[in-house]
Amino acid sequence: MSAAHSRILRLVPIGPERQAIDAGQVDAVLDPASGTALLLPDARRALALAGRQIPNSLLAALPRRDYQGLLPELEPVTLTYGEVLYQPGERIRHAYFPSECHVSLLLAVADKALEVCLVGREGMVGIGLAMGVEESPVRALVQGSGTALRMKAGPFRDALAACPALQRELYRYAYAKLAQARQTAACNRFHSVAARLARWLLMTRDRVRSDRFHLTHEFLADMLGVRRAGVTGAAATLQRHKLIEYRRGDIAILDGRGLAAAACPCYEVVRKLAG
Numbered sequence: 456m457s458a459a460h461s462r463i464l465r466l467v468p469i470g471p472e473r474q475a476i477d478a479g480q481v482d483a484v485l486d487p488a489s490g491t492a493l494l495l496p497d498a499r500r501a502l503a504l505a506g507r508q509i510p511n512s513l514l515a516a517l518p519r520r521d522y523q524g525l526l527p528e529l530e531p532v533t534l535t536y537g538e539v540l541y542q543p544g545e546r547i548r549h550a551y552f553p554s555e556c557h558v559s560l561l562l563a564v565a566d567k568a569l570e571v572c573l574v575g576r577e578g579m580v581g582i583g584l585a586m587g588v589e590e591s592p593v594r595a596l597v598q599g600s601g602t603a604l605r606m607k608a609g610p611f612r613d614a615l616a617a618c619p620a621l622q623r624e625l626y627r628y629a630y631a632k633l634a635q636a637r638q639t640a641a642c643n644r645f646h647s648v649a650a651r652l653a654r655w656l657l658m659t660r661d662r663v664r665s666d667r668f669h670l671t672h673e674f675l676a677d678m679l680g681v682r683r684a685g686v687t688g689a690a691a692t693l694q695r696h697k698l699i700e701y702r703r704g705d706i707a708i709l710d711g712r713g714l715a716a717a718a719c720p721c722y723e724v725v726r727k728l729a730g
Contacts, residue, residue, distance in 0.1 A: 510554035511604060512577045513624055521620045528610040534558070534597045536669075540580060541591035550581040550611045555601025557662040559678060561594040568594065569643070569680040571636045573655075575599075575662025578628045584611055585625040598674075599663055631728040638721050638728075646719040648681055649689040653718035655679065656699065656708060658725065666708040693717065 509515040514522055534540070534556045541547055543563055551558070557575040561568040571593065574580050580595050589608070606614070615621055642651060655678060660666060675686045693699045698714045700707040708714055715722065 510576055510602075511552040511579075513579055513628055514552055514604070516624050517618075517620050521618050524618070525606070525614055525621075528606050528614065529604045530606070531602060532605045533602055534600065536597055536600045538597040540595035540597065542594055543592060545591050546589055546608075547581045547584055547591050548608050550579055550584055550606045550608065551595075552579050552604040552606075553601070553662075554603055555599075555663075556597055556603050557599040557601070557659065559596045559598045561596055561677070562592075563594055567680070568677050570655075570678040571639055572632055573598070573658050573662065574632075577662070578632065579625070581608075581611075582625065582629050582632060584608055585615055585622075585629060598670075598678075599659070599668065601663075635725050635728050638724050642719055642721040643680055646721065647689075648679065648685045649692045650717065650719035651679055651721075652686065652689040653693060653698070653714050654722040654725075656706065657711075657714060657718055657722050660708055660711070661726065666711065668706055669704050670706055671704040 509522065514525070517525075529552075532551075534551070534553075540549075540551060540558065553575050555576070557573060558580045559570045560572040560574065560580070562571050581591075583589075583591065615625065642654070646654075652675065655675070659668060659670070672683050672686045672690070675690075676683045679686065690699070690701045693714070694701055696713065696717070698708070698710045698717060700709055
């Protein structure tokens with residue numbers, strides 16, 4: 456227990472005021488001796504979030520008043536590489552708004568998994584909640600570690616019902632993700648592995664905002680729905696043209712324009728959809 460919290464408990468030892476604090480209905484307690492307002496943890500967190508630049512593009516598109524109305528329910532979290540947020544058929548308990556992390560949505564067929572969508576700071580994970588769906592149809596797998604804002608499903612649905620601006624942004628985003636999934640399905644059928652790998656590396660770069668990141672051959676094979684040997688050959692082709700450098704899972708994009716030229720046209724389509 457923190458010293459500040461212990462001090463609050465001493466200031467308000469018992470009674471309805473203490474019950475209100477325990478229920479989360481109080482933001483601060485005034486110390487009559489010093490005249491100092493002691494902020495409770497939820498209030499400190501909300502103020503910290505309100506004072507920062509909004510790193511998630513979907514939330515940043517909301518009017519400031521609407522965003523601030525969401526703050527009491529937004530919880531900062533750090534998601535780690537390989538963490539599974541949902542499995543197919545599981546109840547969606549949280550909506551996630553990535554900031555620095557990015558998440559792959561995978562469709563599992565037998566013992567294989569194919570990526571159908573990549574979510575970063577441009578959107579949210581758990582878009583089914585906005586459509587009235589409570590169970591996840593996909594596996595949500597953290598592909599790049601980093602921060603996100605998380606909201607429980609119940610408060611998210613309440614906020615969606617009360618905020619037309621949030622509805623508008625989420626429906627726009629849901630349409631973009633549907634179009635992206637369709638584009639990815641066509642891409643997986645008609646384009647070469649090297650072109651698809653170039654597209655996927657560029658999409659990852661756009662979300663992590665860095666030309667360097669870590670991805671294993673096994674992971675890339677799962678994302679692209681091909682054998683590991685196919686990824687090895689495609690990566691060797693891109694390296695031979697001096698577009699990337701790949702060593703033990705560490706990828707560096709050496710020539711972004713050249714890699715964009717090597718990527719299939721789907722990259723530009725998906726990039727524009729992501730806004």
